Amino acid sequence: MSQRMSDLLAVQAHRNFVGREDEIAALLSVLDPEGPRVLHVHGIAGIGKTALLDHFTRAARNRGATVINLDCRNVEPTEPGLLQALGEAMGGVYPDVETLFERLESIGGTMVLAFDTYEVFRLLDTWLRQVFVPDLPENVRVLFFARQRPLAAWHATPGWGWLLKSVPVKPLSGCEAAKLLTSLGVQPEATSVIVHATHGHPLALKLAAAAAREEPFTHWLPQAPLQHALEELTHIFLKDVEDTTTRQILEGAAITRRTTVSLLGALFPELVPHDGYERLRKLPFVDTTSDGLIIHDAVREAIASSLHASDPSRHLTYRRAAWHQLRAEAESASSGDLWRYTADMLYLIENPVVREAFFPSGTPQFSVEVAQPGDAQALTAIIRAHEGEEAAAAMVQWWRRMPPAFSVVRGADGEALGLCCKLRSDQVEPRWLLDDPVTREWCRHLRDKPMAGGELALFCRRWLSLDEGDSPSEAQAAVWLDLKRTYMELRPALRRVYLTARNLAAYAPVAQRLGIEVLAGREVSLDGNLYPSAVLDFGPASVDGWLAKLAANELGVHTELDLLDPEARELLLDNARVALTPLEFGVMQHLQASQGKAVSRTELLRDVWGTRYEGGSNVVDAVVRTLRRKLGARADRIETVSGVGYRLRPS
Incomplete structure (x- = not known):
């Protein structure tokens, strides 16, 4: 065989x-x-x-x-x-x-x-x-x-x-490093110099061996800390790759999490993608996995950052081409493969607020786990240290009613350093939500802007750190990371996340980037303190669609699924932009937020016109007619739902 x-x-x-x-x-x-x-x-x-x-x-x-x-x-x-x-x-x-x-x-x-x-x-x-x-x-x-x-x-x-x-796992000893270099074909007289310069690091040894090509090299070997040595060795190796096509393919592949034949075809339409795939696979720092090729992180980051510095326009072009291809493939991916495409698109996002939320790079300090009965005293102490009598009573009531809804942040010695209470809309007793002034406002918002059947809301009722309360802290960061795990578990059913924090303004920059909206007029006063609320609506495509849209916003791209530029208040039609009147924008924004779901004329009158007068449905129809004219060839995206109103049809 x-x-x-x-x-x-x-x-x-x-x-x-x-x-x-x-x-x-x-x-x-x-x-x-x-x-x-x-x-x-x-x-x-x-x-x-x-x-x-x-x-x-x-x-x-x-x-x-x-x-x-x-x-x-x-x-x-x-x-x-x-x-x-x-x-x-x-x-x-x-x-x-x-x-x-x-x-x-x-x-x-x-x-x-x-x-x-x-x-x-x-x-x-x-x-x-x-x-x-x-x-x-x-x-x-x-x-x-x-x-x-x-x-x-x-x-x-x-x-x-x-x-x-x-x-x-420690670096190789001098003897082990020399033995590896010999197996890679390095001449004996070069071995000691390479061993000294590469700190016994296997990847650096392989890069140096590949870059040397049995020629005199002592004048260019880096005498630097390991990370700098890896970067220099990567550039030395690339300079020694005489084939410009391979170098070009490597630069494009370095901006992706994993490389596939279809991605190479999108990045380099003028080349044969299978040939490019084989060129990459033979490189000493590329691993073959079950679903593509992965360039070693240390090398990939060096190549990508070098391209970003030398040619930012080409760097952005590669990322946009990759996004379009990944988005197209994700739309037909099975549920089992969807995460791979989501992770691929997430990798294209350079915004650290987003990437760190799902792929944290630092060493974790705290763990977050479901609270146990023995944590009652510690959690109660944290609550009473930062909440007044009314607010504390509401939180203690949740602990008594739903202990599994509480997570505890633990330090190195297992001590409780923080807490989080999160409730699922499909598991919590509705009347309990009405007993709490904060969650009561969230229920009212859901009543005014209902979700589609089968969609879930996650109520992040409170997070508190022992020392910082609800202000940014290490414990709060651990809680947010745990929330991302919950997001992943509940998708694709998860539609919204509601939250409250007395110090909500401290999170404003992060909230704006993530699409979190402050719910004006829904503040609650407890013990003389205001508790404002906010909501993150993931949209009909749940968490995966939200992440894809975050990547699209950063890259400045859109698909047919995104017809509206909310900042410019314009329609996005192929390569054209069409301005909208305030009423047209309001109707279009409401339809897109409820994409795939029927929206009644009464609801549009209430949320766009600010009136409950149902006899004004004709004005809604008139605005929809002008929207359809402006949509042109895509006018059929707005469907009439007989006896109800309208629906924005997914592309």
Whole structure:
């Protein structure tokens, strides 16, 4: 049977693997019945964690173990997303963890679940630590490969002890680095110079070996800290790539999270995309994954930032072309693939407020988890420290009625440093919402602007930090990250998020970028303090559509789904813009906000004209007629709903 190219590459990678005796021994210890059950393997970017995992996988399988490797970059960071990924890897469908665990136990022998690039799975870390890992069958071991060391909460969880082990991945020693360079074809006289300049960093060693091409090079090798050395080595390597087409393709691919044949076709319509894909795949810093090619982060960032500095116009052109292609593919993607396209579009956003919300780059300080009965005293103390008597009573009432709605922010020692109360519209008792003055206003807003059937609202009733209250803080940042996990869990049903904060003005810059709207006239006074409210409406396409639109706004692009420029108050028609009167804009804005849903003439009169006089429906019809004329070839986007009003039809 002939070997595939991927098989040959795996064999070559195994031959080039050097050193790591201590790390391999630690990994193999999980196969021992008395060994650790969970290993956190951590090290900086490019240090060789994935190569280490591949080497362990081969060794473990040779010892009879079953190993399932998951690249977390390709898995939706939600419980259903993980179950689906494991189901695909195991050739089955597992609707819940109990069914999955039964299957894992039935396989027999030692079963290893390995999570590579685990740092992007932060949204699911708490659930894995509290629910998934503790209940795994006896024969299952778990490996996490990440850039950061595990959260302190893993070590603080009672009962872990010897079951958990942290394994740091360090740079190669001088002898190991020299051995790797020899396997890559570097001449002996060049080895010592490269070893010194690259700090024993495997990716830097490979870049230096590829860039040298067996020529004198001592005059250009960087004498700099590792990150600068990686950037310089990347540029040196690119200069040595004489093929301008390959360099051009590499620059375009560097602005994407992953590279596919279809994306290359969109970025470079004048080239043959399959040829470009093969050119990329052969580069020493490009990994082949199940759904495309991924340029190593350290190299990708160096190339992308260099292009942004030298040719910002081309950098923007690439990002726009990628967005259009990803948006087109996402519209026909299955539910299982939708997250990949959402993550791809999210990667195109340079705004740190948005990217950090879903892909945090720093090392987490706090964990957020569901509050336990034993947290009652600590949570009550936090509430009473920052709330007056009326406001505190409302929050304590929610704790008594719905304890699972509360999350607690824990520090390194497990102490409660903050809290968050969030309620789902499909799970909370409606009369309880009316008992609370704040949530009562949210119910009134929902009554005035109802959601479509099947859509959900999330009520973020309050977040508080022990020291800062509801002002920006580390604890509040942890809460917001946990909220993003909830967003992902509830999509595509989640339509709106309601929230309140006495210090809402402190979040104004972030709120404007994310599309959060302050609800004027719905402030509530408790204990002499005002509690303003705000809402984030994701739109009919839920969280995925909202993220795609954030990317579109940053890139200055639109599709047929976005007919309206709200800032300019103009219609967006292909390459033309058409000005709107205030009434035309009001009607169009209302229809687009309720896209796909019938809007009555009475509702338009109330929200656009500010009147409840139902006899004025003729004026609504007149404005719709002028809108249709201005829409031209797209006039059929506004449909008449007999006996009701109008509906904006999705493209």
